[in-house]
Amino acid sequence: MEISRRDALTGTAAVAAAPLLVSAPARAAAPAADKQAPSFYRYKVGDIEVTVVSDGRYTFPLEDNFILNAKKTEVSAALEKAFVPRDTMTIYFAPLVINTGGKLVVIDTGLGPVMKVNSKGANGLFAENMAAAGFDPKAVDMVVISHFHTDHVNGLLAADGNPAFPNAEVLVPATEWKFWMDDGEMSRAPAGRMQGLFKSNRAIFEAGLKRKVTPYEWGKEVAPGLLAVETIGHTPGHTSYVLSSGSGKVFIQSDVTNNPCLFAAHPEWHAYFDQDGDVAEATRRRVYDMLVAEKLQVQGFHYPFPGLGNIEKDGSGYRVVPAPWNPSI
Template identity: 45%
Template sequence: MTNHSRRTFLAGTTAAAVAMLAPGKYATAREASSPAVTAPISGVFQRTIGKIEMLSVSDGANSFPRRENFVSNVPPVDVVRALQAARLPTDTITLTFTPVVLKTNGRVIVIDTGLGEAAFRQSNGVGGQFHTNLEAAGYDAAAVDRVLITHFHADHIGGLVTADGRAAFPNSEIWVPAAEYAFWLNNANMARAESEATMANFQRARRIFGILGDSVRTFEPDTEVAPGVTSMATHGHTPGHTSFVVESGADKVIIQGDVTTHPALFIRHPDWHGATDMDAEMAQQARIKLYDRAVAEGMLIQGFHFPFPALGHLAREQDGYRLIPIG
């Protein structure tokens, strides 16, 4: 494993989502097209960021019963009211999963990888759609130059390996946040795991990164991790959770990973704490800092769990923000 310095189905909610995958969400197109995506493909949305081509590529979606502690620091009745205000079901949470593909300076970069091939088979194609949709868009996983990871939950790293335990991107470097790698690969941290879901995260990280071996490289915050792509520390959801700022010319987009997992709840109420945030206070601070910047600079924002195509702008609204989707 190489360290890069500044110079150069799952814990909590998503675990419940994976456990309850069932057929019926998101059909996937299978017609191949050129990497320029000249015709609409279900599950693929194209946008340009200056000279950078950006694809939002669906990995699927899943609905599961809302737990009373889905938001951990407010009464459940407040959560119900927020869902009602957004005209969403109050007894069910739906999460979408949307990795990103960038074509920048002749390189193909993937950001997060979805649930993976095993989940695709388990769910009869409901989850783990990323690789199928990537192929439908005309991209070969063997031609991906680099994969960037926001954090080590299963819906973000599951697609790094195939169902039979091989590297899913055989010719790619896998770049991961140094703090995230250090936490999940630490024996003492694993020994202190307080839940089965957290223990499963440790075990999964060890299995996946053991398979990937020397292709794994770590990076620090504020590192240019690909042409036009800079890492940004947004710790809290996990110890090393990282976002990416993509910039070309006057255009910018923030790839925010799981800074928030549910826009109607945690964008509208940024001081609410998600049950899956490992350090909820730190996650709150990261969320507000990131969203204040997005509003001030008018930046586009991509959220892994935002409704597909998972892109929008933010506007201030009372004591929080509002997502204005595009597409």
């Protein structure tokens, strides 16, 4: 930045005059804020407006079995390399609200109001941040679900147990729906986390939602400009999307990776929450190779907010280069 001679002289005159000014009374410091401003971020894909809405984050101690095929020391080193604490893991959550001009579409719904209470406001924030962004849940036409993990479906219900989006059609991947609603699969599920997921999913989709659920197939447009893409491994019916309008295009990856400082940098690592680690790894490599080759921007549900970035190859893995913040839409 260059300063003109005129600006410099004006500034000098102001400084010289300063002693002649009446001193302003000292004021007490403002009270410290105890929370962030509502977190949402907008950008355009062609004529479609995308609003990324934060559902918060979850931080927990790094356990030995978080990555099934890597030592804890290796995972800690990768965290440290990313300039984050080496002994804790943070997972971010960011559903989307898409305004196509004719439809208001929500993609995934966050952890829900119960987790907002249980986490003391660290997550489960989608509903309040969505309201702060100016959206009325009653105006949502469609809710598109990528897969049936709690951080994507629990926000389908409001705090009173009724549908959070009462006028919306709920669209789910057909393969995902078939798996989680299959009694045989439920009977074979390992005790603990998997059995719990079967029970919670059925409770959510049977709580006034079943009549509004529409399964969709891969390779088809599920909403205007939104193409469903098979990206299995994380779950049997895990789905990502290509959002297109005019010359604009972005890949909405859902959970192809979790936090990229681990799983983009080390696509070979298998997290305990991937139902089929080998398939999830193959999907990760296939998708990220495509993103690199096509120079296609990606929106990550578990990327640090707001989660829009570009992918480049980095050794045997990948690096996410965050898209610069844009003050205009």
